[in-house]
Amino acid sequence: MKRSDRLIGMTEYVLEHPMQLISLPFFSERYQAAKSSISEDLTIMNNMLKEEGIGYLESIAGAAGGVRYIPKYNDQHSLTFLETLANRLEDPTRILPGGYLFMSDLLGEPKTVRNIGRLFATAFSHLDIEAVVTVATKGIPIAYAVAAFLNVPVIIVRRDPKITEGSTVSINYVSGSSRKIQTMVLTKRSLKNGTKVCIIDDFMKAGGTIDGMKSLLKEFNAEVKGIGVLAEAEDEEDERVVTDYLSLLQISNVDVKNAKIDVSLGNYFDYVN
Secondary structure, three states: OOHHHHHHHHHHHHHHOOOOOEOHHHHHHHHOOOHHHHHHHHHHHHHHHHHHOOEEEEEEOOOOOEEEEEEOOOHHHHHHHHHHHHHHHOOHHHEEOOOEEOOOOHHHOHHHHHHHHHHHHHHHHHHOOOEEEEEOOOOHHHHHHHHHHHOOOEEEEEOOOOHHHOOEEEEEEEOOOOOOEEEEEEEHHHOOOOOEEEEEEEEEOOOHHHHHHHHHHHOOOOEEEEEEEEEEEOOOOOOOOOOOOEEEEEEEEEEOOOOEEEEEEOOHHHHHO
16 A cells, blocks of 8 residues: 555544554554654644644554544644634624523534534543533533543433333533523433533523532532633623533624624633644
């Protein structure tokens, strides 16, 4: 096999298996090449991944070592994407009754959701995440995008139990914005005791839903290593019940009367740099 052909095959494999340790003998046997040639190929791949600003190959020494692809968007790619996303959200036609924003079209675009997932994976890739947790329903596509880059399963917390999920654990929590008592449930089979997780959601106002998920995860002795939200409402210190989180965007003003929306960058760059 020509080196150019082998490089294409190896690159495709590592990109499809992020965060997974791959040994040199595996590639050597797969492509019938000497380990020294494979090592040179991996160096070329690593340089190109860095040059393209989409990640790097981490080398693990020792008999059980190898390489693994770490997804990492560089700051310039991230800034360009977030500024474009913010501009799209400032479209006044997105304003719904009650001051809410229409975001479902963005969450239905595979390319947009994939880039959102890559940003969260960039921030959380060093935390040894074992599962991504979200609450039904709008956070689900983002959670799957994050999980794809971290190569871990998605756990979905629901508002009411489903008979197809067997026995569940449920809690009552207070919604941070409406101050209403609500319920969320998680099937017992979905999460192993002591799992390291990150919580992903599409929008956060006061943080009551995320705080409820944290309480529910305590029932499984899960360790919440990170919290990420696509967009947050402007910080209201008296109401915010979650303080340690990452946000991509911040919506500071929704003026229904004048049809104006102000969207700025969240704390993403403070978090990753």
